[in-house]
Amino acid sequence: MDEFLRWLVLVFWSIVGGLVIVWGVAGYYHVRYYVLRRHEPETWKCQPKRWLRPEQQRQAMRLTTMNMTLGGLLSGTFIWALDRGLPTGIYFEFAEHGWLSFIVSSVAFFFTVDYLAYWAHRLMHHKLVFRQVHSWHHRYVATTPFVVTAMHPVEFLTFQSVTFVPMFVLPIYYLTAITVFVYILVFNIIDHSGVKLSSRWPWQGPTTFHDDHHAHFHCNFGQCLLFWDRVHGTLRRKNRRYGADVYGGRGLSSRPSGSDGGGNTDDGFVEYK
Numbered sequence: 581m582d583e584f585l586r587w588l589v590l591v592f593w594s595i596v597g598g599l600v601i602v603w604g605v606a607g608y609y610h611v612r613y614y615v616l617r618r619h620e621p622e623t624w625k626c627q628p629k630r631w632l633r634p635e636q637q638r639q640a641m642r643l644t645t646m647n648m649t650l651g652g653l654l655s656g657t658f659i660w661a662l663d664r665g666l667p668t669g670i671y672f673e674f675a676e677h678g679w680l681s682f683i684v685s686s687v688a689f690f691f692t693v694d695y696l697a698y699w700a701h702r703l704m705h706h707k708l709v710f711r712q713v714h715s716w717h718h719r720y721v722a723t724t725p726f727v728v729t730a731m732h733p734v735e736f737l738t739f740q741s742v743t744f745v746p747m748f749v750l751p752i753y754y755l756t757a758i759t760v761f762v763y764i765l766v767f768n769i770i771d772h773s774g775v776k777l778s779s780r781w782p783w784q785g786p787t788t789f790h791d792d793h794h795a796h797f798h799c800n801f802g803q804c805l806l807f808w809d810r811v812h813g814t815l816r817r818k819n820r821r822y823g824a825d826v827y828g829g830r831g832l833s834s835r836p837s838g839s840d841g842g843g844n845t846d847d848g849f850v851e852y853k
Contacts, residue, residue: 587660594659595652598765602648605766606725609773614724626774626791630722640720640730647729647736654740669751677751686756689746690804693760696742697803702814704735705798707827718824723772723794728765767804778853783807789852796822799829806852817847 613624621628632640662670671677677685704714717731729736743764747757770777771790778786785806793800799816802809809815813830816822820831833847 586663587657590660591653591656594656595649598648598652598655599645601762601765602644602726602728602769605769606644606728606773609725609770609775613773613775624775626776626788627722627795632720632722632724632727636720637724637726640724640726643716643730644726644728647731647733650733650736651729651740654737658744668747669749670747670754670757671751672754674753677753681751682753682756685751686753686760689750689752689756690760692746692750693743693764694802694804695808696745697739697764698801698805698808698812700738700742701801701803702829704738705801705827705829710827718794718797721794723774723791725769725773728769728772764804785852792816792850796831797824798822798827799831801829810849815849817849819847 617624658666662668674682703709710718713732713735717727717735720727720730743761746752767779767784771787773787774791775787783805785802785804789800789802789806796816799814799822800809801814806815809829817831819834821834822831826832831847
């Protein structure tokens with residue numbers, strides 16, 4: 581019974597912690613922009629002429645709350661299992677590895693999680709998976725902060741998995757894991773806000789990057805870094821045609837070859853600054 585109560589307490593606080601972050605951050609952006617500045621969307625909204633219907637907004641809130649509760653259940657259970665000796669790369673005594681290992685493993689952990697998230701997201705855009713699973717999330721073409729985890733539970737569990745897997749491989753200081761998870765959650769809320777914002781962090785793209793993903797569907801798969809989309813050619817390009825039925829991440833030519841008089845089309849990457 582004592583173990584069950586300990587598990588229950590860990591799950592409870594994991595759920596509460598996740599919901600406080602989501603409702604606190606999302607609520608802030610919702611009130612600041614969608615309530616107080618609703619009358620002037622041209623000054624702040626990524627897609628000023630597109631709005632979610634009230635029932636869509638309520639649906640997004642319910643889905644996000646449900647999935648964050650599910651995430652808290654998994655996180656609390658994971659912490660409980662750690663306490664009972666689950667073998668992972670997580671360590672709790674900083675002196676056990678020192679500064680060099682801490683810095684290298686922290687950077688490696690962040691990049692690994694982000695790269696796995698890129699491929700997990702790209703997998704969601706396979707035609708069959710998109711239609712059956714990821715289309716739940718893409719119902720929200722014009723995103724709002726509460727759309728952040730408004731998705732099919734299978735998709736949510738997939739993204740949860742790619743954040744957990746590296747912890748079984750890399751030596752990770754426990755505070756690094758917590759910081760990365762909170763950072764990813766907060767910036768995903770901001771990226772889904774639908775508000776035109778730029779980041780103070782040089783590696784983090786502006787919100788228009790992910791908003792374009794929802795507006796154009798099959799491109800811009802990255803989570804925090806634009807780097808993976810540049811390397812794999814899936815960053816949105818100029819003069820390319822995208823849409824719900826244009827799969828592959830590279831779009832289709834929007835004009836005949838040679839229309840610029842030189843035999844080439846200007847399909848360079850869109851610059852996100």
